[in-house]
Amino acid sequence: MSELTTVARPYAKAAFDYALESNSADTNAIDSWLNQLTFAAEVSKDSTIHDFISGGASTEQAITLFLNVCGEQVDSKGQNFLKIMAENKRLLVLPQVLAQFCELKAEYENTIEVDVTSAVKLKVAQTKTLSAALEKRLARKIKLNCKVDTTIISGLVIKAGDMVIDGSTLGKLNRLAVTLQS
Numbered sequence: 216m217s218e219l220t221t222v223a224r225p226y227a228k229a230a231f232d233y234a235l236e237s238n239s240a241d242t243n244a245i246d247s248w249l250n251q252l253t254f255a256a257e258v259s260k261d262s263t264i265h266d267f268i269s270g271g272a273s274t275e276q277a278i279t280l281f282l283n284v285c286g287e288q289v290d291s292k293g294q295n296f297l298k299i300m301a302e303n304k305r306l307l308v309l310p311q312v313l314a315q316f317c318e319l320k321a322e323y324e325n326t327i328e329v330d331v332t333s334a335v336k337l338k339v340a341q342t343k344t345l346s347a348a349l350e351k352r353l354a355r356k357i358k359l360n361c362k363v364d365t366t367i368i369s370g371l372v373i374k375a376g377d378m379v380i381d382g383s384t385l386g387k388l389n390r391l392a393v394t395l396q397s
Contacts, residue, residue: 219311226305227315230296235323237292245320251293252313258284259309268306277301326356332364332372334383349375 230248237244258264264284268277278301282294289297300306321327329349331337337345342359349357353375364372368384 219308220315222305223308223311223315226296226300226308226312227319230312231316231319231323233292245323247290248293249316249320251289252309252316254288255281255285255293255297256309256313259306265307268301274301274304277306281306324356326358327353327375328358328360329373329375331359331361332367332374332383333361334363334365334367334369336363337361345371345373349373353378 230252231245234244234248258281259268261284264281267280272280278298281297281301282289285294285297297306300309300312331342331345342361346357346359349359357375366385368388370383370386371380372383372386373380
């Protein structure tokens, strides 16, 4: 997996840098590129397309099929990008390119996605308070992804990038069990 990330990183950086240069008040090139990469990544995941481009198809056949399937969802700049990826036999790493592009976009916009797991559904006031506290702690705009998992008994598990805050009862019980065993 890390090999795919290494292969995808320069393509994502090139696409993001180009989108950033093309960005203006009238058009949001970053969002446009994000939409195009999202669509192309989904196309590359299709089993028929995946088998075709990973098989013995020539570069010309692969790009022709890929661009025909993408149609008007990808503009001329995006088509050129896909052609370069096809020439280098990298169309299969489009999902990783998309993931890297999203990371670059979040870093540029100074945002971070935070996964919050709770035992019960959080109220709107609780999510606002939590979001404000996390924005202050992380010094970034926060996008909360809340989900419910009754197995944590009570409390919250917060994951933001590499940071994990486990304030759940289940987490505390697990830490207590480890402490008692040592």
